Amino acid sequence: MPQAVRSHVHIDAAATSDDPVVEVRGVSKTYADVEALRNIDLDFARGKLTTLLGPSGCGKTTLLKIIAGLIPASSGEVRVNGRVVTGPGPERAFVFQDFALMPWATVMRNVAFGLELRGVSPAERRRVAMQYIEKVGLAGFEDKYPHELSGGMRQRVGIARAFAVNADVLLLDEPFSAVDEQNRRKFQEDLLRLIEIEKKTFIFVTHSIEEAVYVSDRIVLLSPRPGRVSQVIDPDIDRSASPDDIRRAPAYLDTVEEIWDGLRQYAD
Amino acid sequence: MTISGHRIPMMASLIVWGLLWEIVGRLDLIFLIPPLSGIFEAGIKLVQTGSWQAASIITLRSFALGMTLAIGVGVPLGILMGRFKAVDNLMGLWVNMFVSAPLSALVPVLMILFGLGETTVVVTVFLFAVWIIVLDARAGVMQVPSSLIEMGRSYGANGWTLFVRIILLSALPEILAGIRIGLIRGVKGVVIGQILVSIIGYGELFELFSRSFEMENFWALTMILFAAAMLLSALIEIFEKRIEYYAGER
Amino acid sequence: MSSSVNLGDVTGVHKNPINVVQLLGRAFDARPALWSVASLALLFSAWEIAGLIPISIAFPTFSATVAAFVEMVLDGTMAHAYFLTLQPLILGIAISAVFGIVIGVVMGLSQKAEWLMAPVFIVLQAAPMAALVPLVTFVYGIGLTAKTLAVIMLALPVIVLNSYKAVRHANPSLIAMCCSFQGTRLQQIVKIIIPDASPVMFAGLRLGIAAGFIGVMLAELLITPTGVGDLITYHRSVANYAHMYAAVASIIVVSTVTLAGLQRFELRFLRPEKRKR
Numbered sequence: 001m002p003q004a005v006r007s008h009v010h011i012d013a014a015a016t017s018d019d020p021v022v023e024v025r026g027v028s029k030t031y032a033d034v035e036a037l038r039n040i041d042l043d044f045a046r047g048k049l050t051t052l053l054g055p056s057g058c059g060k061t062t063l064l065k066i067i068a069g070l071i072p073a074s075s076g077e078v079r080v081n082g083r084v085v086t087g088p089g090p091e092r093a094f095v096f097q098d099f100a101l102m103p104w105a106t107v108m109r110n111v112a113f114g115l116e117l118r119g120v121s122p123a124e125r126r127r128v129a130m131q132y133i134e135k136v137g138l139a140g141f142e143d144k145y146p147h148e149l150s151g152g153m154r155q156r157v158g159i160a161r162a163f164a165v166n167a168d169v170l171l172l173d174e175p176f177s178a179v180d181e182q183n184r185r186k187f188q189e190d191l192l193r194l195i196e197i198e199k200k201t202f203i204f205v206t207h208s209i210e211e212a213v214y215v216s217d218r219i220v221l222l223s224p225r226p227g228r229v230s231q232v233i234d235p236d237i238d239r240s241a242s243p244d245d246i247r248r249a250p251a252y253l254d255t256v257e258e259i260w261d262g263l264r265q266y267a268d
Numbered sequence: 269m270t271i272s273g274h275r276i277p278m279m280a281s282l283i284v285w286g287l288l289w290e291i292v293g294r295l296d297l298i299f300l301i302p303p304l305s306g307i308f309e310a311g312i313k314l315v316q317t318g319s320w321q322a323a324s325i326i327t328l329r330s331f332a333l334g335m336t337l338a339i340g341v342g343v344p345l346g347i348l349m350g351r352f353k354a355v356d357n358l359m360g361l362w363v364n365m366f367v368s369a370p371l372s373a374l375v376p377v378l379m380i381l382f383g384l385g386e387t388t389v390v391v392t393v394f395l396f397a398v399w400i401i402v403l404d405a406r407a408g409v410m411q412v413p414s415s416l417i418e419m420g421r422s423y424g425a426n427g428w429t430l431f432v433r434i435i436l437l438s439a440l441p442e443i444l445a446g447i448r449i450g451l452i453r454g455v456k457g458v459v460i461g462q463i464l465v466s467i468i469g470y471g472e473l474f475e476l477f478s479r480s481f482e483m484e485n486f487w488a489l490t491m492i493l494f495a496a497a498m499l500l501s502a503l504i505e506i507f508e509k510r511i512e513y514y515a516g517e518r
Numbered sequence: 519m520s521s522s523v524n525l526g527d528v529t530g531v532h533k534n535p536i537n538v539v540q541l542l543g544r545a546f547d548a549r550p551a552l553w554s555v556a557s558l559a560l561l562f563s564a565w566e567i568a569g570l571i572p573i574s575i576a577f578p579t580f581s582a583t584v585a586a587f588v589e590m591v592l593d594g595t596m597a598h599a600y601f602l603t604l605q606p607l608i609l610g611i612a613i614s615a616v617f618g619i620v621i622g623v624v625m626g627l628s629q630k631a632e633w634l635m636a637p638v639f640i641v642l643q644a645a646p647m648a649a650l651v652p653l654v655t656f657v658y659g660i661g662l663t664a665k666t667l668a669v670i671m672l673a674l675p676v677i678v679l680n681s682y683k684a685v686r687h688a689n690p691s692l693i694a695m696c697c698s699f700q701g702t703r704l705q706q707i708v709k710i711i712i713p714d715a716s717p718v719m720f721a722g723l724r725l726g727i728a729a730g731f732i733g734v735m736l737a738e739l740l741i742t743p744t745g746v747g748d749l750i751t752y753h754r755s756v757a758n759y760a761h762m763y764a765a766v767a768s769i770i771v772v773s774t775v776t777l778a779g780l781q782r783f784e785l786r787f788l789r790p791e792k793r794k795r
Binding site: 068165 | 689695696697698699700705713
């Protein structure tokens with residue numbers, strides 16, 4: 001761990017903020033006899049994008065799914081808007097690594113699926129879904145089926161679906177890992193733009209350091225086996241700059257380097 | 269399923285059904301269903317009779333012969349279809365047709381061509397088993413990853429070496445899967461063949477028992493047959509798992 | 519071969535004259551249907567020659583068989599036979615489909631039902647059920663019921679097991695997605711599991727129909743000489759081999775056409791990812 005601690009780096013801190021929307025308190029997870037997560041304490045600030053970053057096997061997806069209520073924690077608790085999580089809830093929406101699109105349904109029905117489950121009338125859910133289909137740049141594709149779309153477009157459907165239910169917190173599980181490099185960059189830029197418009201809280205899981213630094217307000221580094229919080233970093237990057245400038249900014253490059261120094265020990 | 273924390277193996281439910289059978293049998297509701305215990309007794313006596321032993325030998329021999337033929341013809345034909353488009357185009361139609369055709373209708377034809385004997389049963393076993401073996405061998409050869417073939421080429425393998433060392437070994441899991449399904453179909457073939465021919469092997473015994481209403485013996489024979497079929501498919505499954513380690517790599 | 523021809527076409531230079539084989543090859547590549555024609559022609563000529571030799575007195579030529587088939591179609595015996603054969607088949611398949619899918623889905627959804635019933639159907643599917651067909655005559659005589667039961671005995675296990683497996687292997691990622699949007703268990707079953715399982719369930723139905731054809735033929739040959747089975751048995755007994763072969767071939771063709779039609783339906787409507795637009 002780097003000794004030269006900069007002002008924006010906290011070590012092993014239960015990073016606090018004024019208005020946490022998601023609070024993770026002492027969460028541990030053990031599968032059979034494998035300890036996946038140990039005593040995680042984290043706060044996620046409202047309206048910010050926080051990334052869980054770490055090598056494979058550090059339990060970052062497990063933590064995200066515990067926050068989503070898709071899997072139960074072995075001990076500890078998660079609170080969202082002050083209420084303890086016991087399962088999935090309307091204030092959280094999940095974006096899946098493998099998209100999880102229904103192959104038998106059109107883009108429109110896939111995007112509107114969350115609303116369909118809530119019993120929203122067909123006309124209303126069509127209206128809302130259309131709005132987000134346009135926002136993610138898929139206008140004109142609403143009657144296509146998932147197999148007719150590229151990987152990047154499929155994940156746009158997944159993101160539109162999560163936006164359409166109007167949740168406070170969006171949980172994204174390595175959303176771009178199945179998208180090729182060129183589309184991923186475009187996608188990241190589009191995501192930043194969407195974040196600005198939508199003003200929601202994002203929790204983002206990735207194993208790409210560059211991606212984490214590029215999109216995040218805060219990066220939580222997890223160490224593997226068992227997963228623990230090893231470092232919390234707030235990249236000091238001017239988001240108003242153009243994408244190309246951000247990727248060339250010294251602050252961006254330094255943060256990438258710093259994270260790599262912290263993670264290097266875990267590479268095989 | 270688990271009951272108060274104890275995992276109960278799935279096949280244990282067969283014991284429940286067996287008990288139910290015993291109760292229904294004891295109640296004497298239909299003559300068709302004698303008590304299970306009676307069937308077991310009859311089974312123990314049955315396996316000691318010379319007629320059962322002779323019938324079993326005939327049945328096993330027809331099955332073994334038919335399966336040998338089916339594998340000997342099916343695997344090479346499947347490989348040829350997988351490697352040569354012309355063979356595939358010419359044979360594909362027929363293989364796909366016969367793999368799901370009602371072959372029981374064909375047995376009378378076999379009976380007049382090959383007589384009311386073992387040959388007909390052997391051919392029935394062959395016809396039931398061969399098509400799926402062909403299709404799976406073909407699929408196995410066709411889905412050999414092209415990168416693997418290119419790898420072989422780049423290291424200097426060609427022609428025969430490439431075929432034996434790469435294509436055949438790579439297709440082995442599918443070929444064996446085809447043989448497994450072929451064996452199960454072969455069991456059905458030997459039973460259907462013998463029942464329709466009805467004067468040899470188990471077919472003769474089934475005919476005898478059902479004509480003289482010896483239900484205990486009928487069920488005993490059926491259960492021996494079912495048990496043998498299950499045992500066979502379990503054995504192949506174990507064998508398949510042993511080679512699965514490299515099929516899992518793909 | 520074809521690549522060198524193409525190269526010649528592109529550059530406009532025909533270095534070597536195109537021979538007959540190349541021409542044929544190109545024609546076959548352009549029209550896959552030609553392969554089917556060639557394939558049919560090959561078998562039918564082999565059949566004709568084998569019948570002309572003849573390899574057995576009980577082996578009629580292809581042309582004689584076709585003639586017998588036409589004769590039976592024209593005098594109405596074929597239609598009557600199929601009227602009798604298709605009744606138990608359709609009835610048996612309909613019953614097997616309804617019960618098979620319901621039982622399979624329940625087994626896939628409930629662990630208790632799975633524990634209780636899966637082993638039974640696994641045994642029934644792997645076992646030679648044909649051995650039990652003679653039994654049904656004892657209870658139900660030789661009428662429609664017996665034939666229908668024979669169809670059900672062979673078709674039901676495969677339909678049950680396919681529905682069960684389809685439901686059990688429903689995409690876990692889609693189920694998690696449905697949970698994450700707070701879908702109820704009922705919504706999960708109706709909107710995710712059943713649609714996701716339906717292609718495999720339909721394929722199971724197709725296999726069940728194939729088994730049903732075997733069952734109905736077995737019943738007609740073994741216990742109740744009616745329908746197509748009777749055509750086969752009767753013409754065999756009077757040594758009218760061409761007619762017998764025509765009846766056998768016709769049932770194989772009917773089953774193949776039915777199954778191919780169902781497969782086409784499945785690809786067209788149930789598997790959008792494989793559908794061509």
